[in-house]
Amino acid sequence: MSSYAPPVQRLVTELSKLPGIGTRTAQRLAFHILRASDEDALGLAESIREVKERIGLCEVCYNLTDEPRCRICQDSRRDHGLICVVEEPGDVIPMERTHEYSGVYHVLGGALSPIDGIDPEDLKIAELYARIASETPPVREIVLATNPTTTGEATALHIAHELRSRAPELTVTRLASGLPVGSDLEYADEVTLGKAFAGRRSL
Numbered sequence: 001m002s003s004y005a006p007p008v009q010r011l012v013t014e015l016s017k018l019p020g021i022g023t024r025t026a027q028r029l030a031f032h033i034l035r036a037s038d039e040d041a042l043g044l045a046e047s048i049r050e051v052k053e054r055i056g057l058c059e060v061c062y063n064l065t066d067e068p069r070c071r072i073c074q075d076s077r078r079d080h081g082l083i084c085v086v087e088e089p090g091d092v093i094p095m096e097r098t099h100e101y102s103g104v105y106h107v108l109g110g111a112l113s114p115i116d117g118i119d120p121e122d123l124k125i126a127e128l129y130a131r132i133a134s135e136t137p138p139v140r141e142i143v144l145a146t147n148p149t150t151t152g153e154a155t156a157l158h159i160a161h162e163l164r165s166r167a168p169e170l171t172v173t174r175l176a177s178g179l180p181v182g183s184d185l186e187y188a189d190e191v192t193l194g195k196a197f198a199g200r201r202s203l
């Protein structure tokens, strides 16, 4: 049983739902928020409300955006014939930081993991095939930049296999090894990721 006033307990409960935040950290954050100025505390609350109200998925690539199409998809200077397939919106940022990449993206929304019940239809995979089939001028290359983890590799192989029959003329590549195995793209530094992109190999 909690001895906090119900509003404080509610804040602790909500904060403890965040990833990596246990009860003790949630309590510490709650007390920090209580001590903060109204401006800072309400700024936090308002920023959460704003992202939930204004941010959605790009209708082309499924990256996060506050418009129907994200800025990358809207940019005509980018190479729309080159699509980099990543697991999460957070994976776009490190690829952009490399400054090696001038194509566009496709965000799957996760990786295949039958054991967790994540099948192809739970990801934006059919949407990728539809996009490849309808893009003009046609897409030349798909770079599979899913994470170098078991599920990320399985996802890359699944898509590469499907694309061989659906679009045989398409070049399908995978980021070169050199990325730390088992880690997320999100944590790769831009030099390593830039090299992995430059050294991508055909699948």
Ligand SMILES: [Zn+2]
Residues within 6 Å of the ligand: 058, 059, 060, 061, 062, 063, 069, 070, 071, 072, 073, 074
């Ligand atoms: Zn987009």
